[in-house]
Amino acid sequence: MQLAVDTVELDLDLNKSIFWILMQFMISFRIFRICPVCWGLPFVLSVLCGYRGSTPSITILSWHGQITSFSTHPHVIVHCAAERRPDVVENQPDAASQLNVDASGNLAKEAAGIGAFLIYISSDYVFDGTNPPYTEEDAPNPLNLYGKTKLEGERAVLENNVGAAILRIPVLYGEVEKLEESAVTIMFDKVQFSNKSANMDHWQQRFPTNVKDVASVCRQLAEKRMLDPTIKGTFHWSGNEQMTKYEMACAIADAFNLPNSHLRPITDSPVLGAPRPRNAQLDCSKLETLGIGQRTPFRVGIKESLWPFLIDKRWRQTVFH
Numbered sequence: 001m002q003l004a005v006d007t008v009e010l011d012l013d014l015n016k017s018i019f020w021i022l023m024q025f026m027i028s029f030r031i032f033r034i035c036p037v038c039w040g041l042p043f044v045l046s047v048l049c050g051y052r053g054s055t056p057s058i059t060i061l062s063w064h065g066q067i068t069s070f071s072t073h074p075h076v077i078v079h080c081a082a083e084r085r086p087d088v089v090e091n092q093p094d095a096a097s098q099l100n101v102d103a104s105g106n107l108a109k110e111a112a113g114i115g116a117f118l119i120y121i122s123s124d125y126v127f128d129g130t131n132p133p134y135t136e137e138d139a140p141n142p143l144n145l146y147g148k149t150k151l152e153g154e155r156a157v158l159e160n161n162v163g164a165a166i167l168r169i170p171v172l173y174g175e176v177e178k179l180e181e182s183a184v185t186i187m188f189d190k191v192q193f194s195n196k197s198a199n200m201d202h203w204q205q206r207f208p209t210n211v212k213d214v215a216s217v218c219r220q221l222a223e224k225r226m227l228d229p230t231i232k233g234t235f236h237w238s239g240n241e242q243m244t245k246y247e248m249a250c251a252i253a254d255a256f257n258l259p260n261s262h263l264r265p266i267t268d269s270p271v272l273g274a275p276r277p278r279n280a281q282l283d284c285s286k287l288e289t290l291g292i293g294q295r296t297p298f299r300v301g302i303k304e305s306l307w308p309f310l311i312d313k314r315w316r317q318t319v320f321h
Helices: 013-021 058-062 086-091 093-114 145-160 185-192 211-227 245-255 285-289 298-309 311-320
Strands: 002-005 008-011 076-079 117-123 165-169 198-201 233-236 263-266
Touching: 076 093, 076 211, 086 093, 086 145, 093 117, 093 145, 117 145, 117 211, 145 165, 165 211, 185 198, 185 245, 185 298, 198 245, 233 285, 245 263, 245 298
Parallel strands: 076 117, 117 165, 165 233, 198 263
Antiparallel strands: 002 008
16 A cells, blocks of 8 residues: 655555554553554554545644644654655655655654654665665765655754654565555566566665564564663664565565566666665664564565465455455
């Protein structure tokens, strides 16, 4: 499913995973509703988002005092909303900056005002990819405008809320309603239609991460924070399987017992679109030292995510989505 704010599209898969994984966690906290996707669903870890055709949209984040106007205040807020497509950010810099930077700063300020713990979801694209793995102490150096807006968003959050947490994550995949929602799931049609050769990037090194794992990490981080107010600042979480898009596509084919001979690895650096870091691997030892973490093997997670999109099962989408 896609989220939209005017021309800005957002992922919902992480949002939905967080909603569901926190059902057990919400017992000790207040109910907080904001998104019509979850109408009637109680949860503590709120994700402010814009759902296509709904009100409120993400634009409420720029309204002064919007959060304090809710009748029930959250203890924890996870801010997932962002324009995360680098090429779109390059073409729509003002809109992307308003969402990735301005709204994030405003939300952080309001969260601080009501004493809510804010977790801001950021990206591995704040690094240039020349010297991995990256710790939280390494100096960011984003190559593209998307990475710059996420870094500026981090700074805006911490400037307005010193008790907030930044969680940097890499490319995500998970349950989707449309394959286009993720840079990982979108490859499935190319994998399935083996009668056509498909060029796949074999240059950029990625670490695909299951959204359910990220949701679990957010929950664990929030639980730690409830017990220890010194839990704040910047953190990294990532899957630990290094793959290019070509290798991901081959793994997807393997998970579904599909041929992969039609997939062609392209080892040259991409010349079109916004520049990408070659390898922005995140060092996750800081969270691991706190006893926080969860990792789903890629072949397991991708099979769970993509099975409804098998050619002979697409009718199921109308039932389960």
